[in-house]
Amino acid sequence: MEGQEQEANKKISDDLRSTDPIPDDAIEEILKASTVETLARFRCVSTQYASMIRSREFMKSYLVKSSTRPLRNLIFTFMEMERLGNQFVFSASQPQNQGESSSSATYHMSCQYRLHTTSSPSVHGLICHGPPSKMEIYNPSNKKSITLPKIDYESFPYYIYLGYDPIDGDYKVLCMVKAGDFRVLTVGKDKSWRKIEDFPPHTHSSPYSPDLCLNGVLYYGVHHLSTHENHPHPDDMIPAIMSFDVRSEKFDLIKLPELPDNVLLPILTTYEGRFAFFCNGIYGDSSIRLWVLEDAVKHEWSKHLYAPPPLDGHNYDDFIACCFTDGGEFVLAPILFCSEEPFYVVYFDIKNNAVRRVVIEGIFTKLDEETLYITQSVFPGQIDNPMFL
Structure with missing residues (x-):
């Protein structure tokens, strides 16, 4: 034998x-x-x-293929209620069928949260974070990171935005070190930050308003000076969206539609491949208002209103809509939760007007103490990325 x-x-x-x-x-x-x-x-x-x-060409091709795969992850960030400087990052797979009621989380890192940094989704699989002295780009796919060159500016506020150019396959980091002072860095090519001279005067609208990169264009919320006749004071700062073409490094201002008073801060998202934003209602109002950009040049938006059906045993006042998935579902997460309690999210399917609850197992189970956490952000569309291998 x-x-x-x-x-x-x-x-x-x-x-x-x-x-x-x-x-x-x-x-x-x-x-x-x-x-x-x-x-x-x-x-x-x-x-x-x-x-x-x-190789650059393989990286570009891999990201294109990876972005079309149905199995994508959610990225979660949390902060401790008592110590707001500590930020924790997790990921979890999205259930692929309506019958699944749980998902497993992966812990990635804890990092120092700064008030004037944005809370942003991953861009083609990468996350940019950190203070000016040690800004990093982190890859959740392999838990590796690189440190960016230090910016020769130490004052606050400052904001960092990560963008991706799908044509050249370049990642670029845009940094507003102060109003009127912008720097940009092409990751892996530039050894130091370059100053941008030509841009519309503006400031970031809020540290809690995330930015978004879509089809090579970076979007973020701003306030800009208004000289419109309906604003009697030319120094009035009004909200808008700033777009930054990652490849050409050109800025364009997009005016917002008129927003009702009973909504919270806009949350940037995508809807059927287009740029959009949505707002949660104030306390007692569970509706979600979605605006979709129809024409950036003409500043035209379409408006949609959604009200999730009742959720057995739970009050929507305890939840906030955090993101809108490629599958057409809003993801709602508890505003506050305790580390000893199960953490779960609610998926609201707008086409079928149905909700389902999904438990995310493994959130903070490795931390000993009973702690109250704030759900800072939930972002969809995390893809596999081979960078930094």
């Missing part, structure tokens, strides 16, 4: 030696369909694989 096994193994070995080499384009297709963990192992196989995986 042992001799037969040795003979069979020898035949398999001879067959492998006689097999024609796999073409490079076939290898590349196999790699593009692989997970980041698998790519890390392939990279160690040969210098050919390592060079292919690290």
Whole structure:
């Protein structure tokens, strides 16, 4: 029997030696369909694989394929109620069918939260965070990060925004060090920050208003000087959206529609591939108002109003809509929660007017003390990214 096994193994070995080499384009297709963990192992196989995986064209192709996969994660950020300087980052997969009622969370890091930094989603799989002295770009796919060059400016406020150019495959970080002073850095190319000279005068609208990058354009909420005849004081600052073309590094101002008084801060999102924002109602009003940008040049928006159906045993006053998924569902999360209690989110399907509750297992289970946390943000669309392998 042992001799037969040795003979069979020898035949398999001879067959492998006689097999024609796999073409490079076939290898590349196999790699593009692989997970980041698998790519890390392939990279160690040969210098050919390592060079292919690290190439700019492969990175661009991998991100395109990764962004079309149905299995994407949510990114959660929390802050301690008593110590607002500590921020915790988790991710969790989104249930792919209506019957799933739980999901497992992965802890990524704790970092120092600064009042004047934005709370932003990942951009093509990467997250930018940190103080001016140590800004980092973090990759949740492999839990690796790089530190950006220090900005030669130490005063506050300052805001950082991460953008991605899908044409050149470049990541760029835009930094407002103060009103009227913008710097930009192309990740992996620039050794120092470049100053931008041409832009409309504006300031960031709120540290709690996240930015969003869509199709190579970075959007963020601002206040700008108004000289419109309906504003008698030319120094009045009115809210708007600023767009920044990541490739050309050009700014454009987009005027907001008139907003009702009974809504909270706008939350930037996408709707059917278009830029949009939504607002939660004030206390006692569970409605969600969604505005979709129809024409950026003409500043035209369409408005949609949604009211989630009753949620058994729960009050919507304890929840806040945090994000809108590619699948057409609002994700609502508890505003406050205790580390000893199960954490869950509510999915509101606007087309079917239905809600479902999903428990996120593993949130803060490794922390000992009973602590009250604030849900700072929930963002969808986290994709696999092989950067920093």
